[in-house]
Every structure is written in structure tokens, then in C-alpha cells.
Amino acid sequence: MALSAVHRRRNRSILMPESQIAPAVLLRSVAITFGPKVGGYTAVQNIDLSVSPGEFIAIVGPTGCGKSTLLNASAGLLKPSDGKVEIFGVPLHGLNSRAGYLFQQDALMPWKTALQNVAVALEPKGVLRKEAEAMARDWLRRVGLAAFVDRYPHMLSGGQRKRVALAQMLIRDPEILLMDEPFGPLDAQTRQIMGNLLLELWAANRKAVLFVTHDLEEAIALADRVVVMSAGPAAGIIGEFPVPLPRPRDIAEVRLEPAFHHIHKKIWASLRTEVQKAYAQGEGATQ
Amino acid sequence: MNRLKLILLQVAVGFGFLLLWHVLTNYPILAPTRQTQFFFSTPLDVLARVWKEFASGEIWRHLWITLMETILAFAFGAGGGILFGFLFARRELLAAVFDPYIKAANALPRVVLAPIFALWFGLGIWSKVALGFTLVFFIVFFNVYQGVREVSPVVLANARMLCMNERQLLRHVYWPAALTWMFSSLHTSVGFALVGAVVGEYLGSSAGLGYKIHEAESVFDVTGVFAGMVILSIFVILIDFVVTLIERRLLVWRPAPSTNGQG
Ligand SMILES: Nc1ncnc2c1ncn2[C@@H]1O[C@H](COP(=O)(O)OP(=O)(O)O)[C@@H](O)[C@H]1O
Numbered sequence: 001m002a003l004s005a006v007h008r009r010r011n012r013s014i015l016m017p018e019s020q021i022a023p024a025v026l027l028r029s030v031a032i033t034f035g036p037k038v039g040g041y042t043a044v045q046n047i048d049l050s051v052s053p054g055e056f057i058a059i060v061g062p063t064g065c066g067k068s069t070l071l072n073a074s075a076g077l078l079k080p081s082d083g084k085v086e087i088f089g090v091p092l093h094g095l096n097s098r099a100g101y102l103f104q105q106d107a108l109m110p111w112k113t114a115l116q117n118v119a120v121a122l123e124p125k126g127v128l129r130k131e132a133e134a135m136a137r138d139w140l141r142r143v144g145l146a147a148f149v150d151r152y153p154h155m156l157s158g159g160q161r162k163r164v165a166l167a168q169m170l171i172r173d174p175e176i177l178l179m180d181e182p183f184g185p186l187d188a189q190t191r192q193i194m195g196n197l198l199l200e201l202w203a204a205n206r207k208a209v210l211f212v213t214h215d216l217e218e219a220i221a222l223a224d225r226v227v228v229m230s231a232g233p234a235a236g237i238i239g240e241f242p243v244p245l246p247r248p249r250d251i252a253e254v255r256l257e258p259a260f261h262h263i264h265k266k267i268w269a270s271l272r273t274e275v276q277k278a279y280a281q282g283e284g285a286t287q
Numbered sequence: 288m289n290r291l292k293l294i295l296l297q298v299a300v301g302f303g304f305l306l307l308w309h310v311l312t313n314y315p316i317l318a319p320t321r322q323t324q325f326f327f328s329t330p331l332d333v334l335a336r337v338w339k340e341f342a343s344g345e346i347w348r349h350l351w352i353t354l355m356e357t358i359l360a361f362a363f364g365a366g367g368g369i370l371f372g373f374l375f376a377r378r379e380l381l382a383a384v385f386d387p388y389i390k391a392a393n394a395l396p397r398v399v400l401a402p403i404f405a406l407w408f409g410l411g412i413w414s415k416v417a418l419g420f421t422l423v424f425f426i427v428f429f430n431v432y433q434g435v436r437e438v439s440p441v442v443l444a445n446a447r448m449l450c451m452n453e454r455q456l457l458r459h460v461y462w463p464a465a466l467t468w469m470f471s472s473l474h475t476s477v478g479f480a481l482v483g484a485v486v487g488e489y490l491g492s493s494a495g496l497g498y499k500i501h502e503a504e505s506v507f508d509v510t511g512v513f514a515g516m517v518i519l520s521i522f523v524i525l526i527d528f529v530v531t532l533i534e535r536r537l538l539v540w541r542p543a544p545s546t547n548g549q550g
């Protein structure tokens with residue numbers, strides 16, 4: 001039966017225009033085990049998740065539950081030990097070339113200036129250097145770094161570096177955006193500015209977004225749907241909550257709405273026990 | 288003020304040393320001056336000899352030869368080191384197979400190779416270049432190998448997510464990472480290129496600073512030996528200065544070690 005389902009999906013994706021029916025990212029019974037298949041550490045298990053084109057999804061869960069692992073699987077950086085990953089209806093082999101990835105850690109090339117870091121993202125597309133630099137300049141202006149184009153990453157603040165990375169990801173115009181706690185290390189004000197910036201850019205050109213955060217309020221303020229994961233090992237998805245707040249949203253103002261509190265309360269009820277579980281395992285101390 | 292004080296102290300130490308040397312060799316304190324001067328010469332004599340070497344123009348030819356040998360040894364050694372460092376870092380099997388041989392070759396004291404190189408390449412500059420090469424090659428090789436192997440996995444994953452192909456990864460990620468490591472050892476490897484040249488000249492040649500020193504030594508001309516050493520030191524300091532300039536130019540992207548670059 002499972003086999004015929006596979007066949008049907010495959011045929012469908014060939015016969016019909018994929019954008020209409022196929023989710024941008026589809027994870028089906030995905031499990032990821034580190035180390036040996038037997039006796040290794042199973043980080044996530046039985047993950048079913050579907051992200052439609054243009055949909056903004058936030059993933060929350062206790063630290064160490066496997067959020068980054070899921071993004072890595074969607075990016076093609078990690079091969080699931082079980083289950084499968086489909087991108088716009090096509091099974092994923094190797095790297096996901098239709099996705100942009102904003103990493104949790106600093107991933108800029110330290111030997112390139114902000115401008116060079118952003119412009120180099122266009123090189124694989126065959127854009128000429130002059131043109132790429134003009135576009136990069138424009139993107140850096142859009143993320144508010146017009147005055148910092150010639151700085152090297154070590155001369156930028158954490159928030160500025162994240163903005164360069166954002167521009168580097170967006171300039172390629174990927175159809176899927178994978179973001180791993182992009183605003184994690186930033187202070188509260190910068191987070192708000194970055195959140196609004198992200199929403200603004202996204203509203204102008206809607207992409208499928210998988211946004212990982214440990215901040216539930218941020219998740220609700222940004223996303224169309226919040227996905228809650230359980231504590232590891234063998235973490236799974238324990239709830240999906242739609243966020244029917246109207247757009248455009250302002251990160252700071254949306255938090256004051258009664259509907260926001262209502263959703264927050266509902267999600268927190270399911271998240272809380274998992275966070276406590278993670279703490280009890282000592283995961284909370286280590287990240 | 289602080290800097291000035293430091294310079295004054297540095298000058299004082301140098302001057303004190305010269306003064307001590309002068310006093311001990313010009314007055315019969317420890318032994319008769321004839322004897323001390325035979326073994327230690329005197330600072331004024333050495334200075335006069337250095338001056339004479341430069342004034343007569345005799346030394347330039349030797350400096351030029353040593354400089355050429357150093358540059359060639361460095362260029363070939365660094366080129367080979369980069370090439371093989373890259374190759375071995377990207378091809379696990381090669382690295383694994385050749386590992387014991389590379390370790391053995393690197394463990395060999397290079398001085399024993401000098402006569403063989405003289406036999407193979409003659410007494411001209413190439414035997415010295417070869418000796419310098421064997422020294423520079425391994426330093427650069429190990430550093431580039433390390434640099435390519437230890438590229439930050441996040442930077443690499445990010446570059447791959449930008450859809451870079453192998454050639455672009457090489458150019459934008461591996462190469463700069465390897466260069467960083469190479470430059471961190473630049474002073475050492477240039478120094479070794481010079482050591483190779485001078486030791487090679489010393490052991491058999493007809494020109495170069497090493498030859499000058501050897502020539503003076505063979506006739507017990509201590510003043511000549513010391514003068515050669517002084518010229519060699521000046522030469523090394525100048526080369527090191529040039530290397531520092533190049534390094535500053537190429538590694539502008541690195542945070543200065545003294546300032547706290549994190550923000
Ligand atoms: N390469 C690895 N080898 C072994 N265990 C890993 C590896 N990467 C992640 N893990 C484990 O998998 C779990 C999930 O990690 P991760 O996805 O980074 O969590 P987070 O939700 O905080 O992003 C963690 O318990 C972590 O220790």
C-alpha cells in the first residue's frame with residue numbers, strides 16, 4: 001500500500017504543474033539517527049511536516065530536541081536515516097538547491113567584506129561580477145547596512161553579521177528559506193527590528209519559510225503556523241497551531257493583541273512539559 | 288613616551304653590549320689584547336669591515352645571490368607545499384598512503400642532503416635552492432594541509448548551500464583558509480629559505496653570504512666572520528620587514544590580535 005502511494009504521488013508530480021499541488025517542503029516519517037544505525041542517538045523520529053509555497057512556519061521546541069537537525073535534513077546537508085524528504089514534489093537527493101539557509105552560527109566567509117560575501121552568492125548563478133556587486137550593494141542597503149559594505153565580518157556586530165547573512169541568502173532569491181534561530185544571540189531591540197525587516201522582505205516576495213526559534217512569542221508574531229516539537233531523544237512533532245493573526249504585522253504591536261495571548265497560552269501549555277522534560281535531562285544547561 | 292622609553296632601553300642594551308665587547312678586547316683585563324682580539328675581534332674593526340664591504344661594492348654581488356636563492360627556494364617550496372597540501376587534504380587516500388614517507392622525509396636533518404644536492408645540481412645556486420626547498424616545502428605543506436582540513440564546517444556548509452561548485456569552493460573557501468595558515472607560518476618559512484641558502488653556501492659554493500663567512504673562517508679572519516654575521520642579520524631583518532608588510536596587506540580581514548573583535 002505504501003508503495004502504491006509513492007507511485008501515485010510521483011505520477012501526479014509529473015503530470016500536474018507542481019507549484020499548485022506539491023508542498024515546498026515535505027518531510028514524511030523522517031527519522032535521523034547519529035552514529036551507528038543500531039545503538040546510535042536517534043535525535044528525531046516520525047516527523048511529518050508539510051510547508052506550502054508562500055507559507056511561514058515556525059518551529060519551536062526545547063533546546064537540543066533536533067530543530068537544527070530537521071533544517072539540515074530539509075537542506076540536504078543530512079540524509080535521513082528513515083523516511084523521505086520531498087522538495088516541490090521531487091525527492092531530495094544531495095543538496096537542496098532551491099533553498100537558502102541562514103545558519104545558527106556565523107557562516108560568513110571571514111576573508112570577504114560584507115559586499116563580497118553577498119555578491120559571491122550570485123557567482124554560482126553566473127551573474128557577472130560588476131552586476132553582482134551592484135545587486136549586493138542594493139541588498140545591503142535594504143537590510144540597513146549601506147554604510148558597512150566594505151567591512152569584514154569581524155568589524156561588524158552580531159546583528160549586523162546576521163543581516164549580511166540574510167542579504168546573502170535572499171539575493172539568490174531561493175524558493176525556500178531555512179532559518180535557524182537567526183536572531184538568537186541578538187538583544188531584544190535588534191530582534192524586533194530584524195523581525196520586522198524579515199516580515200517586510202517576505203511580504204514583498206513570499207517564500208516558503210521554515211523558521212526555527214526558541215522564543216515562542218517570536219514564533220507566533222512571525223509565523224502562519226507554529227510547530228511544536230517534543231524533547232529528545234526521538235523527538236517528534238507534538239502539535240501544530242495555526243496563527244490567524246492579520247498581516248501585515250508589527251512584531252512589537254501584535255504581541256499586545258488578545259488573540260496573541262490566547263494562542264500563546266494554548267501553545268505554551270503543550271510546550272511547557274517538554275521544556276521541563278528537557279531540563280530534567282540536563283539538556284537545558286548545555287544547549 | 289612609553290614607546291620612546293622602550294626604544295631607549297633597547298638602544299641602551301645594544302650599546303652596553305658593544306661597550307663591554309670593546310672594553311674587554313681593547314684592554315688586557317681577561318687576557319692580553321692580542322689574544323682576545325684574535326678570538327673576538329673588536330666592535331670597531333667589525334664595523335669598519337662592514338663599512339668597507341658596502342663601500343667597495345664587493346658585498347652586493349653576494350647579497351644578490353643569497354637573495355635570489357632565498358626567493359627561489361621560498362617560491363618553489365611554497366608552490367609545492369600549497370599544491371601537495373591541497374591535493375593531500377582533498378584526497379584522503381593519498382594522505383593515508385604517503386603519511387609515513389612524508390613523516391620520514393621531514394624527520395631527516397636537511398644538512399646531510401647538502402653534499403648530495405651539490406653533486407646533483409653543482410656548486411651554483413640551484414643546490415642551495417634545493418636545500419631551502421626541502422625546508423620550506425614541509426612547513427608550507429603541513430600548514431596548507433591543516434588549513435584545508437580545518438575549514439570551518441559551517442562556512443563550508445553555507446558556501447555549499449549557495450550552490451558553489453567544487454572550483455568555486457576551492458577559490459572562495461579552501462584557498463583563503465589555506466592561505467591564512469600559510470601566512471601564519473610565513474616568517475618561519477622565509478627564514479628557513481634563507482637558512483637553506485646560507486647553509487648551502489657555507490658548505491660549498493663560490494658566492495653568497497654563507498660563502499663570505501666560510502671564506503673568512505678558513506683563514507681565521509674573525510673580523511670577517513663577525514662582519515658577515517652582522518650583514519646577514521641586517522639582511523634577515525629587512526626581509527622580515529618586507530614579509531610583515533605583505534602579511535598586513537593580505538590578511539586585512541583578520542581581527543587584530545590585541546583588540547577585542549567580537550561585538
Ligand atoms: N553530529 C552529531 N552527532 C551526534 N549527535 C548530534 C549531532 N548533531 C546533533 N546531535 C544531537 O542531536 C540532538 C539535536 O540537535 P540539534 O538539532 O542541534 O538541536 P536543536 O533543537 O537545539 O537545534 C542533540 O541532542 C544533539 O546532541
Ligand SMILES: [Mg+2]
Pocket residue numbers: 067068069104180
Ligand atoms: Mg539548533
